[in-house]
Amino acid sequence: MPGTSLADWLRAQDDTALAAILRARADAATPPPADSAVLATRLDTRASIARAAEALDTFTLTVLEALLVVDADQAPVPVAAVAAALGPDVPVERVRQALRVLRQRALVWGPDEEVALPSAAREAVTAFPGGLGRSVPGLAEVDLPARLAELDEPELAVLRRLAAGPPIGQTREAAQVLTLEQARTPVQRLLARGLLVRRNTDTVELPREVGLALRGDRPMGTVEVDEPAMTTSSPGVSTVDKTAAGAALELLRHMDLLLALWSEEPPAVLRSGGLGVRELRRLARELDMAERDASLLAELAVGAGLIADSGGTEPQWLPTTRVDGWEVAPPEHRWATLASTWLDLPRLPGLAGHRDDRDRLLGPLSEDLRRPVAPRERRRVLAALAELPEGTAVPEVDELAEVLAWRAPRRGGRLRDDLVRWTVREATSVAVVALAALSTAGRELLANGPAEAAARLAEALPAPVDHVLVQADLTVVAPGPLEPELAAEIGLVADVESAGGATVYRVSEASVRRALDAGRTAVELHELFRTRSRTPIPQSLTYLVDDVARRHGRLRGGAAGSFLRCDDEVLIAEVLAHPQVGDLELRRLAPTVLVSPLPLAEVLDGLRAAGFAPAAEGPDGRLVDLRPEARRVSAGGRAVRRAALPTPPSDERLAEMVRQLRAGDRAAATPRGAVVTTPGGLGAGPSATLELLQRAAKDGRSVWVGLVDAHGVASQRVVEPINVGAGVLEGYDHSYGEVRRYPLHRITSAALVET
Template identity: 30%
Template sequence: MSTLANTFADELRLRSESDLAALFTLRPDLLSPVPNDFSALAARANSTPSLVRALDSLNLWHYQIVEAACSIAEPFKKSELIAVTSSETTFAIENLWQLGLIYKDGDKYRTPTNLKLLIGDEPVGLGPIYPGKADLNKLKDVPKTSEAVLAKLTWGPPRGQITDIKKPGTAIGWLLDNNILIPMDSHTVALPREFGIKLRGGKVHKELSIKAPDLTGKKLSQKQIDLAAIANISTVMRWCEELLHNLSDEPPTALRTGGIGIRDLKRIAEHIGVDEACAGFIAELCYLGGLLVIDPDDQILPTSAFDLWLTKDPEERWYSLAVLWLESSRVAGLIGKSSDKNIAPLGPELDRAGVGLIKQTTLKVLLENEEITPEITSLQSIVKWFNP
């Protein structure tokens, strides 16, 4: 059997059973349903939904390497990818190969077609690929007047607007005449990717985030943390009870689009003694737990599950709410924070893909740093590193 793989499907056929098992472990969606053959497997692995899930599993460093892989000419050698990133990339390439985000073509690598579409036509602010062979030596002769133009385009966006391509001016004209800039249309010029990478010092990114930033914050004892947790859990459950009892006494009518209206939310917030954002979160929490419902008459009422919930131990009550919140794709923090319109609690606009993963990452970071009350900006930067 040939060791050369001309297509993604060919390369998958050449993978060992253990390598395929690793692929399916990392991307379980590829097995649902089980593909008929390797061509079907390659098509599914190259599909946009599957690639999005795979990209969502990457940290920022690995995502930057994928961006770099989509930026250079294919097929590329491992050394070429390392050259535009860093020596540490050696350790990440194997992981990306196991994920099927790059695949082997002999001793070189390629990226799946749809991956390039997801990363974009101008990855990391780099321009289009030069049509032909770019003469990078011409950069040595760039006049001072043209250097300022290149400086603006180097780190993106790589396109610039001009009044008329036939009268570009001296600085841009020299770059066009020497094929360092290429015309995209009568009013747009672009810096080709090869020149952009060269001007960036041979690198794709200005800075690589090889490891997660450290979590900073105030240190607390475990006893302080436990007491604060118990107090806050008790408060949240008390708010849930008060909100549901209030809805039972004065059930509001849902909006046509679904959800609680502004006036009703304000009234509920005043009743339980919190601001409207907090009241919206509590309503969402009860909604997720099946403790309230919008009935056929558009009345927002507690369900029979609320009565059962009240009979349970505090631990069970909290667990039933927390587990559902963790798995939910709804983002209560968006309530009332849309530039277009007011987003209502219990409304359909609160669903956001990927938010469950962000919640899990946040809790993972907090569990690994149990005695730190983190600064919010520090926590955000770490979560963003894990979920770029």
Template identity: 30%
Template sequence: MSRTGAMTTTLALASRLRAMRDDDLLAGLHARSYRRAGVSDFFDLAEALLDADAVQEALLRLDRIELAALVALGRADVPLGPGAVAETLRGHAATAEVPRERVEAAVALLTDRLLVQPADEGAPGDAAVAPYDAVIARLEAWEAGGLPSPDALLDTAPPDPDPAADATREAGDRAAGDRLAAERAFEAVTAVSELLAELSREGARELQKGGLALPAAKRLAEALAVDQAAVPVVMSVASRAGLIAIEDAAWLPTEGARGWLRGATPERWQRLADAWLATLPGDVRTLLEAHAADRWGAALREHAAWLHPGSPREAQQRLDARLRDALWLGLATTDAAPGGPTGAARTAPSRDLTPSTPGTALLRDGSDAARAALAPLFPGEVDRVYLQHDLTIVSPGPLAPAIESRLRGMADIESRALASTFRLSPASVDRALTAGETAEGIRAFLTEISLTGLPQPIEYVITDAADRHGRVRVRDATGDGVRSAVRSPDATLLRTIEVDQSLAALRLVRSGESLVSRFARDVVFWALADARYPVLAEDAAGRPVPLRRNRVAHPRPASGRDQDAELIARLREHGSAGGDDAGEWLARQLDQAVRARQTVVVQVAMPDGRTLDLVLEPTGVGGGRLRGRDRTADVERTVPLSSVRGVRPAD
């Protein structure tokens, strides 16, 4: 893979880096992994980027089309534009069917990632490029390291796809598969809804090294009625849809979660599916869109491995993770039994999936088409429930979101399915009263949605909870180390609170007819509420204040250091800080050319005002002079450094 075109050594890259706009350079560095230690100028940076390990890391991230374009560029005698690269690739099995637009994108990516050198920075359209020598050398060494050789990259044809699903499945099988997909989609929406409700009640701690703390994972699995292995799936789907986020090392619902919960089931599913599609890695999305009606089996995984010859296992794992979520969302089906959300099929996709009709619609026509295909298969929503004497509330089908949201505020859910069960209790009614409901409002709401009237036991629970509510009151207080005060007309109840060991952390101390604490009112309030005391919050004037324990996350852009930006700023400052910057830059270029034995074009200012270009192979720099062999005249020349106006690689 030899080349006699433009010189593409460290000198060429260093000159390019120095001339680049900061934004373009920053984007290029962000896409690369390289050592920053010891980088004090653009020559050091160029050497770091062309280091064998840094180049290898960059090559492993490329797909086969990008690697094939690199091979074609490396075998050319002159720099090539995308059109010429595309023409070359048409003669090879791996890239015979690749459109020019794809090749153009590949060449642009290689340029942006600082793996090839533009031959003419200002050329529009079909600008030619040439790879750096170190990049080609690393690629040529792949075969010795157990990776595909340049010939294999070009001549290994893609694997044959599985037969199209539409051609191999009967209409009845497709209908059955779509019904199964709708069932899974409904369960997915249910699970995310339960996740938001549970995180609203209590956040889930995220470990510093990543992943949920084990107690939080177990709690969520129980609340969602799923296997613990399914919890990361539910959370990844919800996170991609912007419904949950991390704040203060805890997962919490976002502000947008409230609006999502009020939407109809098909619209809620659409947002989850849309987020799945929008956040697909580019290679996975391209692959799935190309096989939107094909079986997603072993051949698809083989294609992912073929497309990423430098990292086939990682490519398959990336694909498997998204197929797992597609199965969970009802975008694909298997021949396995549904198994519900706790079944293994919900968290570990088979290698033989088939896209559902909504899944195909999503990939081909977008989320509106997918929702239209799935909505008729969802169970209809209901707006009436059965109130029973044992204080349970049974919904004969999925509740309308607005009704379910309010019902959850006054009753605890016991089971969630097509027919859900809630339970009213003194504690749940007290919670509703704390949040601003009234006894009259609760009765009116339950009567309105009930198919069985308002049973006497439920009436009694509401009345009793309303009578007890507010017997304990907590308000802000001021004083020496005092921030809140607890009072009650029931002296016995106040004494019980004072000696309650579960409240010892509040450090409640008797002060007259009240108990005072150094903790804020809301902290004391929620501790008393969790201990099942009929507590009410008040403002400083004694007016009731409704409190809701709905903590939400407010995602903020990462504020961490940008080491690449800091490096660029340091290099720019170094290049302009005092001294003869132009002279220093020329000296570094000439020294680099001497060490690399690289022929360069030296611009020399003549006494008569003319500028003369000398094609020299520099042999030494010292004493204020440049020595080298003139390749044109084949003579040794000595040029004063003070007369040198510029240096560039020779073509």
């Protein structure tokens, strides 16, 4: 290309501009380039340009395509030509702004009034820039306006449709090559006139020259200069935070239920990994939530290390040892754990339930849902919400998706808009977003991490209450989050009927029996309700507790396999005669004792199903709780690990890379004599290299040396040797302006600097 090359332009940039390029094009900076020529080569690769283009907004990408339309990849073009290609409606200053962005990424280079593109840009950006086809040089000398004026309306309609883009069309009429006299259809006549080009037997293409003629003074068509507007509302910071606090408590309640359920009945890990469809449906049914929400909850449990694959021949999803500590942590810290897990989860829970390209169902917790870019995309969506004033909502998620699509149209692939919808929905479930607005705790999580987010949520959470309201219909209302000890006691004697700002529990015969099975007495239950209820205790609740307690424990079971004993011989006879207990294999051992070969838990469950109310008895005659102990697996199991987001280079690292580039450029520009090369690159240098370095130290001459560091990165230095020995070259490095030491086995080549 005539004019300044990309490498020359890079050498001319100041250190600040060069560091900005290395930051924006981090892929080209890894490993650190030896000099500007190496950096220029990396910047001019298809993969690197395509990756850089992913960060461009729609208008800047349109400017990049306009540069391709005016062939800036072949020769430098004036900025005025680029502006003209964008049409009269686009302000020139907006074009210059876009060009500055492209320069900061080294996607264009050159002076302010003339720019050039890397040679690989056309291949990396698009095959049809601006929706225009490839050029047909023969049409440059044709009077296209006159030729177009000869066409009838059907022919013009075909051309206009292709001119709007894309410029290719599928038709079987391209299979034959006909003369104008033989042509019968509009496409055939256009092919015969040369206004369409036949690419293969079923594809035609509109030449660029014809497309430009049809578009007139707007070669790039309609240009979206500014991002779409979003409709917003203002529910208010307080309302948003209170709603988010309620959602956080609901999230924790559901997580507690999941951990309890999977502790008692852990689901199997599928042979292919993940959670089965039936297990997901059971979880959704038990938690009374949609399957997609249950899938997200399971992903959070595994991502946070609360659930893990137990391994072994029959692996199961089991709670880990981390659960015990997590359960006693304050609610805000438990929420922060789950919210930060979601934010950095390298998976897409929203994909669960969809099918892949091979029509396979994608299940939760499977490797099919792993997407390392997921954390970056979540942060991008939340960052767009964070730009709005606090307490401001975006009710229409599709409008947010349109804005983000304008800001980065090449990012996200076919799931681009779905990622926005999934992120907002999941963020609402984990209380990062509420009422379509970012909560205060969510802003802190995004900006400062989970510790600060937990503190902000704690401010919004209602204070724990130490009382309940017992109703006449046997419901117990908790007017807020209960103190942990009270919540455990109420949860033992009653079942959650509905949750929200106030949780409603219902007391039933089964729930009272559960409390008695756990060792509580009727007196203790009466005392619980009497001391903790702010409303009078209804007689119906007192009667219920007393009635269940009166019948509870009349039958006592122990292990024989198991045994049953009762002082009432009539009740023993009733049990033996009951038609539903035949499977329990009971036999009378004494007038008041029955035994069974089955485990005690199975016998008691069978008797309860038949309408009896037995209790378990220990060796000392006291009641025991036979509910299964919580199962735990090591937290170091095969849990889904979070992948950290790529860390951009620090300012210190960028400054070091710039210094290395400058050093490499100076070394490359330094004239040198015959080069002595170390055979094979690494290893002990040959005697010729050692002799050259020692002679240079003796004569006070500078040498040009090629080095390879411990990571295999090559570089060049101009060094004036001071001492050569003990396996080390010590000398004044002209590139850094200081004395440095280099191991001799890292030197791959050396030459005396010409004077």
